[in-house]
Amino acid sequence: MSAFLVTVARELRIAARNKASLLMPPLFFAIVVTLFALGGKPGDPQLAAVAPSVLWVGALLAALLTLDRLFRGDLDDGWLEQVFIAPASPVGMVLGKFAAHWLLTGLPLLLLAAPLALQLGFPSGAPLGWLLLGLLMGTPLLSIVGGFAAALTVSLPRAGLLLPVLVLPLLAPVVIFGSGAARAAQAGLDASGPIYFLAFLLVLSLTLLPWAATAALRSAFD
Amino acid sequence: MSAFLVTVARELRIAARNKASLLMPPLFFAIVVTLFALGGKPGDPQLAAVAPSVLWVGALLAALLTLDRLFRGDLDDGWLEQVFIAPASPVGMVLGKFAAHWLLTGLPLLLLAAPLALQLGFPSGAPLGWLLLGLLMGTPLLSIVGGFAAALTVSLPRAGLLLPVLVLPLLAPVVIFGSGAARAAQAGLDASGPIYFLAFLLVLSLTLLPWAATAALRSAFD
Amino acid sequence: MWTWFHRLASPPSFYRFADRVAPWLAVAALLLLGYGLFAGLWIAPKDYQQGDAFRIIYVHVPAAALSLSLYTGMAIAGVVALIWRIKLAECAIVALAPIGASFTALALVTGMLWGKPMWGAYWVWDARLTSELVLLFLYLGVIGLDQAFLDRRAAARACALLAIVGAVNVPIVKYSVEWWNSLHQASTILKFGKPTITAEMAIPLYASLLGAYLLAGMAALRRMQNEVLLRERRAGWVRELTAV
Amino acid sequence: MLRGCPIAQPRALIPFLSASDLSIGRGDRTLLSGLNLSISPGDVLHLRGRNGAGKSSLIEVLVGLRPARGGTLKRPAADQFHWIGHRNALNSDLGVRENLEGWCALNGVAASGIAAALERTGLARLRHRQVRTLSAGQKRRAALTRLLLAQRPLWLLDEPLSGLDGEGLALLGQLMNEHVAGDGGIVVTSHQSLPGRLPRVTIIDLG
Amino acid sequence: MLRGCPIAQPRALIPFLSASDLSIGRGDRTLLSGLNLSISPGDVLHLRGRNGAGKSSLIEVLVGLRPARGGTLKRPAADQFHWIGHRNALNSDLGVRENLEGWCALNGVAASGIAAALERTGLARLRHRQVRTLSAGQKRRAALTRLLLAQRPLWLLDEPLSGLDGEGLALLGQLMNEHVAGDGGIVVTSHQSLPGRLPRVTIIDLG
């Protein structure tokens, strides 16, 4: 079995240890949406307009809040070193981490996005399709770019806010294009432009960042 | 020296080890506000209307992102146990953690709130005063309530999104009242009601939560 | 009285006590709910404003009332568990959370169904509704926290602390209709003194309210029994019990 | 016994710590039960037992970190004992001296003794080094330095020898000797035999 | 030397690993320099030295986790050696067996040997226990179980004895004996003397 599959299986297993943790991403989104709604004027009818931003920012936050720990536990207990000396390629492990992170936070969000968007008054039909397509491209990007930043900061003592500060500028384009596509579709305009751009970013980061993250992790041993 | 002062000094020292980390909270805050401004329609004149929510949600996020680690390192390296068997009261340590968290994330944000609010088009003068007063009451609340939740979850393996899921509902009233006060002041209404409520919550949580957090930490040893 | 209480607080005697009481509670709850719901849904007159839509009140109000009462009960159990370290109170916390969450969800769903004809929307972000949603999140938080701990005692302690702290939300839900100008209707039925509702409508409502309380009590006893068994699975009396 | 006449009672008979019929568990298992022990001035109690016997758990109960499952336990006040657990309680971002200063401040002890103590444990040159960059044995030495920072009559040490080199072992033996000679008491777990020539060692085998 | 005639070279002379003029540093300090070593089948290399001498750093260089500062190093392929560091590389949320299964999968080794290996290291009863709830020595045993999961000729062990009880020590001695008897090689650091009766131990003192 390759390092990729091993890692995905391992992460899912750890998550499954605590069944309730699987419910946390949807719960988290529901709470974020509620908070947004509360932060705005009570009973604001214009929630539909902000629906794309709310969903995208929610996805970004869920990614951010879980990224900090992506590699830390493995570094602290020595597993990361075992992976790097094993015959299998460590890039597989890194990719597995990214995939598991997406499965555990990105995918639940994607499944929940449609009902939440409708709840907020976002139009169903084609606009919803574009919104979901954007999230389908964008949530893996959050995991990959965020995971790269997590690898960069893993050996830093007080990464705390450094990670988000690194990630946010990197991911700002993703959020802007993603919610831009949904807003364009909402307004009846063509939304394919931003989606192509997201797809391009996804391919680009999928080909480069796993290697960059692996290199970052390797230098974390010293 | 009491456990309180020891802890504050220790936390500030650790933060000072990594000077750049001191700049992260304001930087993060500025990025979040910028992102919000970008996420809305570009050049939206209504930014001023959402300014209070943006600032409050930004504060909430900055608190959330650093809370996860509040007690974890000390639990892992065994320091927490030394504190609990020391002659000094562990509540002092907990209060010190809360205070240091506020000094390192709440205070920088408070200092930055005025320029950012004006940037977003929030009216200066009395409304700004109310906004800042709200943040002055509210940011310690974020540290205290959030710190309590961090203590509850510190020994949990995959707390992941559990911490935010616990914290957000508890903090919802804070954000609602805080941004409510600013919006009331913006609209020229009396904003003292929500502020009194925040002050009440602050006093309440300051008298209860340090003890609750201490109890939660004590049970983390098993 | 005190000794009786102490004896009851020991897990085996509680277990037997619950075994004896729960069936009676179940029967009483069934009768009251049966009467209340039947009378409310078929016999009571139509509301002159709302027509038949108002009948959802017979589910909504008991569910909403229990969502608050159960949280309060959970917080009180939390205080008892932390101060007196009574095991049964620890069991009560984790036993009450899912029941409370269910009633809260029921209150939300019936409220939404009712909201559509009354306010023209399933959901509006108003203070009562939102704080009730926050209540649901708090319940789910307690459940999540409980699930996350391996050790049952540690779980109960953490849940107790969270339940107590979350109790600030209860008065917010209860008085949100007075503190904010809410769409939701203000307290009339559950106010002490003169209810402003005709007896034909009120009596079935009170019946189903009481029935819901008894139902919740029965569920709480049963769940507590489960929790006791789980915790004491190595104890002699449980071995005897399961051996039979 | 002669009441009102404290001189008649030899000092060595007032135990620092005593437990009777103690029982100790983890999770839902009971590890030890019916345990009786007492440590008086000059005593060394060497806890032995196979991996997982419950030595660390016992020490954690003795220091009050964990409740006993049963029995009675008379513990000394918080400023009357030192406890060094498996973990070193050193923050890896801070320097060695900074870490010890924090400990002194927490315990209301003057920080002026740190330099001399570090000299003794051989870490004087490393006092400004971030703990993160120390070797395993150097970290253990830093943790043990605490024993010298405050004079406390009872020491409870969980595997203090782990990671120490020969010189470190000799040093620890010497420290324990001195402590016992000054009427201190020691409870120590170790799979190796104890260094130094300790006069009165009681071995308790937990099985 | 007879070129083209491999049979003439006795097997024991092909070293698993050899280093010449190796120099090793941490941060901006050079710890060791001019080091020559080679491990052939049947060899045991016992690295000793004071705390902070650089034993762990040296082993980490030998396994390829850290670059050497100078010199030449011939390392075996990744599936030709075992390395057990100071840390156990066990996830504390997973069970003992789950952890080992993950390691097997990562290394392309059949997981069918796990049960027997755990039996040997005395953890069979604990195989489903979360690692978090193991004692220090039990964790160390779990880490050492890896040595039995794959037959690899070279073992590099950093303080493998730490935390082990007497029985664990004997077991490890036996494992090392068997390994060496089967023409394996071992590099091991330990402050204690090695358990078991190993035939050919070279002690390298790093100072």
Ligand code: HEM
């Ligand atoms: C999702 C939407 C709704 C939620 C979350 C909700 C929640 C609640 C809550 C928490 C109570 C308080 C129970 C107590 O005081 O013990 C309550 C009572 C009540 N609700 Fe709702 N409700 C919703 C929608 C509605 C709608 C649409 C109506 C009808 C117009 C309605 C009518 C009532 C009535 C009549 C009471 C009893 C008030 C009294 O006299 O005390 N609710 N509801």
Ligand SMILES: Nc1ncnc2c1ncn2[C@@H]1O[C@H](COP(=O)(O)OP(=O)(O)OP(=O)(O)O)[C@@H](O)[C@H]1O
């Ligand atoms: N990241 C680092 N930066 C600078 N120096 C370091 C770093 N890590 C370790 N050192 C130093 O390198 C030296 C060697 O450390 P190493 O862990 O190899 O020692 P060791 O011989 O294994 O000691 P021990 O017996 O205590 O395990 C030590 O003096 C240590 O202080």
Ligand SMILES: Nc1ncnc2c1ncn2[C@@H]1O[C@H](COP(=O)(O)OP(=O)(O)OP(=O)(O)O)[C@@H](O)[C@H]1O
């Ligand atoms: N959180 C826990 N839940 C359940 N069992 C636990 C927990 N922690 C430890 N144990 C078990 O309790 C027993 C005693 O552990 P303890 O750490 O006290 O052993 P020890 O005698 O110090 O062993 P060692 O020599 O390995 O340090 C072990 O069998 C261990 O598996």
Ligand SMILES: [Mg+2]
């Ligand atoms: Mg131990």
Ligand SMILES: [Mg+2]
């Ligand atoms: Mg070492």
